[in-house]
Amino acid sequence: MPDWKRHLNIGLVLSSFLLVSCASVSTIEQMPSKNHSFRIKSLVMHFTAVNYQESVEALVDEGNVSSHYLIPSLEDPTYPQKELKVFQLVKESDRAWHAGVSYWQGRSGLNDHSIGIEIVNQPECQEDIPFDASLAAVPPQIEGAEKNRDLCIFPDFEEAQIKKLIALTKDILARNPDIEPTAVIGHSDIAPSRKNDPGPKFPWFRLYQEGIGAWYDTETLNQHWLAFNQTPPSLALVQRALSDYGYGLIATGRLDQQSIDTLSAFQMHFLPWQVTGQLDNQTAAAVFALVEKYFPDKFQDLNRLYQSEVLADQIKQQQVFVNTQQSQISQDFRNQSTDKLPKVTNRARFKAYKGRGELLIETDDASSAEIYINEQRLSLDNFEAGNINRVSLHKRTIDGLNTLRVENIQPADASIRISIPYPTLAYEIAPYKEDFAELDRFIRKGINAGFPGLSIAVVHKGKIIKRTSYGHARKYDNRGQLLEDFEPLTSDHLFDLASNTKTFATSLAIMHLVNRGDLELDRPINHYIPEFSGNGREVILVRDLLSHSSGYAPELKFYRPDNVWGEYFYSQNKIKTQRLLLTALPFDSVYSGSQTYSDSNFMILGTLIERLTNMPLDQFMRESIYQPLGLENTLFTPLKHGFEANQFAATEIQGNTRAGNVEFPNIREYVLQGEVHDEKAFYSMQGVSGHAGLFSSIDDLSVLSQVLLNGGGYGNVKLFNHAILDRFTSPSGKQDTIGLAWQLARDKEREWHFGPYASQSAFGHTGWTGTATVIDPEHDLAVIILTNLRHSPVISIEDKFEFEAESSELARYGNIVSLVYETLIKLKTEKQ
Template sequence: MSDIESMASENYSYRVKSLVMHFTAVNYQESVAALVAEGSVSSHYLIPKADDPSYPYKDIKVFQLVDENKRAWHAGISYWQGRSGINDHSIGIEVVNMPFCQEDNPADASLAAIMPQIMGAEKNRDLCVYPEFEEKQIQLLIKLSKQILARNPDIEPTAVVGHSDIAPSRKNDPGPKFPWYRLYKEGIGAWYDNENLTHHWLAFNQTLPSLALIQKALSAYGYDLAATGRMDQQTIDTLAAFQMHFVPWKVTGELDNQTAAAVFALLEKYFPTSYQQLHKIYQSEVLTAQINQRQVVENTQQSQLSKVFPELQYKTTDKIRNRDKFAAYEGRGELIIETDNAVSADVYINGQKLNLATFDQSKRNRVSLHKRTVNGLNSLRVENVLPQGSNIKISIPYPTLAYDVAPYKSLFRSVDRFIRDEIDAGFPGATIAVVYKGKIIKRTSYGYAKKYDNKGELLAHFEPMTSEHMFDLASNTKVFTTSLAIMQLVNAGKIDIFRPIQYYIPEYRGDGREMILVKDLLSHGSGYSDELNFYRPDNKYGDYFYSQNKLKTSRLLLTALPFESVIGATQRYSETNFMLLGLLVERITGMQLDQFSQDTIYAPLGLKNTLFNPLKARFTADQFAATEIFGNTRGSNIDFPNVREHVLQGEVHDENAFYSMQGVSGHAGLFSNTDDLAILSQMMLNGGGYGDVKLFNQATMARFLRPAGQSNNIGLGWQLANDKAQQTLFGPYASASAYGHTSWTGTAVVIDPVYDLAIILLTNKRHSKVTANEDNFEFATDTFETGNYGSIISMIYEALIEFEAQNQLQDKN
């Protein structure tokens, strides 16, 4: 119009704020049909692929489909750096690239009813194969992108993004093979500096930022993500999108130190103000973690008795005040006195006054009780704390194990002879520890830790078994990791076993999941199937439930896995229950199950040989008793993706634990030896503590060690010796108060508080040849009594009962 005069304002910006990269996922002709024909989607540019048979031209060239000043329909529902509706202010480039992805539908349509409605596993991401982009495509893309950036100067480096960045829950293009780093080297897009990445990676190796902080960091960079602190589906998808862009060698959707380091390194480079704010939060998290770690130590460093004397009188009489009891063994124990102002006191143990010197007020005064203690309960009385008005604190640690094998050596000759005869007949090996009245009275190894090579041939020289050898505890993980962890959390008030799982894990809902209590999982009353082979595509529920990734397996467990019976109708032993309980521990503590158990159970107790994934730590394969000869194949009779075919030593045998949970699960994965298990057993016999470490109290133990449903032999996690059904483990001599657990790999532990006894029997019975028949597989060692537990355990009970009886008869004579 002639009446319009130009008057240029300095207050303006360019419309285009983002450059979005895509792959088409289909060939050239199908791309053209989708991007050009009316009624579909579009993009500003299309770059074809030379070796595409549907491409009609000799040389590839860039096709402009929509003018840059117009709105192309390439982004859909999207968000980036505070803007939604990215189509309104972006330019889109489609590059022909055709990944192969598994159909996102179950093979069996009848399974549709059990598909997850929330947080379901996304097969297209888990099962996609991404081809490389052609060199000519990349050259054209670089040239085009530089031209676009020159024409649109408001596109910041951090606004050169992929479709998956702006719509992570819907899209995975341009995929992990897209050359983001090469584009960055050409001046296109963002990338972190290696020096900053390394700096943050080293820091995060020590203390990983919280999930909530990483969510904030990803949001600060541009992603549409709320800081919930929960690993919800949006977070999983966003982490995977970020990894495809900046950590393409590790696209898992999981938070790890490399991913966290990349996020922080990018913020430090491109958003320094946000970085400074978030880094301060991280520093406070590090400090909090250090404080929490000290609190863990302080919380576990508790004696069985810790009391200040004199006690406040209130309405009590002198006959009640200043007295207590403690457990000890004859000739053992110590008392620790601390004071700031007392000089002396009269302290009586079992009515006998201790000869105490004047107190040193600058340190802990340790007093041996070896002349005063008896087996069982002992009394403590304190009088005459001087000067008047002063006080003393008395602590008495829990009993610890002593080593006293020699006097009992002949006692178990029949046990030794029996096992060695079976070794001579072909049984591989075993170790035994017997804990009796606070002493290890037997510690013996038999046979061989390894007899066969990877081809199933006998070794020229068998590897002898020693008491130091570690074993795959398999299902004993349920009690010596998961149950102990939950007992701790119950004792600390962090878990109520009568609350629904959903109270702690909100996404565990639908199809009756809201009714499942923590107690139902512990007592195997949830209604889940006895097992589900996630690691196999041909598992019970079909390919949809196939997973060899812990994150995906966890999502399936929490949101998709169906029930097979009514809740509480029966107590059906199920690995699923303890896989879920392991996830519960992780959710409540914010720590991986292996790390939590290490920090709060094994390390405080001084255990050096009890852990998950030991080959990733300081251990070597020859330190472990071997299990199956041909891995998980049963001698080439079983096959599935990534199946192991070698002799297993130091690798958890259980397939769900190894493949589907990456070695750490609530149902299997723990390794240990007889020495460490002896300490754990004595801790249980002590009522929840060992030395100056207290894990839980006797009231918590009592709750877990009584029948928890219709069955008298199932407690909360523990197997109980309440009826004849458990004689295979406990035998005829065990008291009704005995408890323990077994495993498929050949390990068993029995703890009997009435006898003050623990028996640890570790075997590698699965290290033997396998015979396949129509219904199942039979191991050559299945018929040996050593691997069936009950006979050996009964012989040990019998030897001790007869030993005590003979002593009493001699005393009478």
């Protein structure tokens, strides 16, 4: 170093020393800046979770955590004093170690700028038993799945504690004016994935009434709630609102674990009567009401985004209406004088039945046209421009496919739009009553022998020609004793469809989504649900789940702690079950295209539908499938939607106990009536799943069967086109009897279901509760059989529990289906 630089450095050091020395002995003159704030920004409430003595040891002894204040409990036997006191453990100006890894309103590490208050309060918690993968025969890959949370019972805080807390808090807020109402928070608010204190019993609203902390205005909450009942905000928007209020949450649009934890923390603070961790309209309304009250500028952006979602939803609903409100034919016609295919253009075909059908003509500029049905010209008057011109086709139509041809539209440059609705059902039961006498005798014989109840509908050539119920909807009480008066079964009763949910819910939904262009069968599930990955999940296609070619076992009993994969996979919570299905469920075999019937496939497909549509499966089915068809008796969780138990055919007599021989947590022990029997659906999926949970009646299923016989539509509703239906009802793999969701009548293997007479085009499904459907396009026939065979006593056979009604000939659906075909064959022969 040059000498001049060395001398300069020495001089600077000496000068600095002299300046410091002078400052230490002279008076410092104050010149207050307006640009400052107080260090303390938040006040954090905790409970200790242990008694007073253990709290002192944890908060005071060296090497542990700390807090600024501790409020004991008078009811705590380890508290040595008779008078309740507040103890200060750390000066407010000092840093206490109470928050840990934390975040609130843009600040992390809240120990640096918060005050913590610990209150002695001891919840009783059962710690979850971690899963030891080494104990499993094949350790499952469980990355991404969430362990069970601790089960806690939270006690009330003592009145004396709360009075001390209120007085202390008011003093703290007076000394620390930068603590805003929204910054008086709980430990669970700033660390929702780690903490649940001060818990749902903490009196946040009472503190608010004392001028401490934040709360929403009831009127504002109600306004948002009413609006959200019409158009719920998206999950991503609620996530943003929670972030705007202060939570450390990223708006992903997915209900990930961080979101579940944050929703739980918010609900413990502001909606302690419903801590579910799930998003509902009341929770969303509370978040919006808080942001509107305390962060009006942020609310402006939030509300603008919500209004755009409302508009988008209206457009979507219009699109849904357009997608579904379509006739069988809805086509524009004009003269094609230069067309190179003159014998092809202006022609179409449609399905109809003899003596039925209607044609609708709309035009703005045409006055007349030659219209031929089955090559017979219709007698038409001049058209009324701007109006719908309705023309009956009853003199021209035949059973099956009919033809349409349009010629000579006048004036020559004009056009017309022709619509022909899909066929709808008619009732023609009386003329066939005696023809089904043999079938009636067979069923009544089984009923007289003890079979509980059966309803049947036969749909043939667009008509319901049989609709009859036999036996009883309920015969036993909750103890398994016969009732004095049996409940007679009627054709209005609803049934638990069990696995027919796979076809009349999940399959219909997927066919509709494919028709809309929202889903491709040959794309991997991973394309739509990215977390469905690892261990070969990336190669599983949508088609593989539909065709039972995924490699999953028939089922995993999530609802039992002693399931085959251990307690890690125990779940009686839909969100956790779905997470386990997507990220952790092990394969039963190496994927090779082999087909093993599996409920898990359709549980995943139900989740896929929810992900694609951004709404629960039951809501999507109701709004997009059942309501457009006018079906009011086809739904999930019917007891939550205004139905009464006596409107349903009963299933198992003593819940899921097999007459007291089966046990697991929360098991039902009463007669099941209006609640889905399937344990995975009821306990692990809260009643709504892609594999089971749907209820319906023979009338509604008759309509859905006619939709399928029509090739995808009914009246003015089109759900999918015929080509899509053909893909779903064709063999999908090595087994000819398995289509995409549907069972196929391809060989004798399925005769117990379809009987011996079903054509090669017939398809259908069965359900464990005693339901079966057969749909045979070649014969334009559908047979719907709904029974409650599980509503019968349980018997033990070789360590297996079975139901008495299983031994009945009525439980072999092929017997009934055969008699239906034989009746129709006889009628056809007599007619010829």
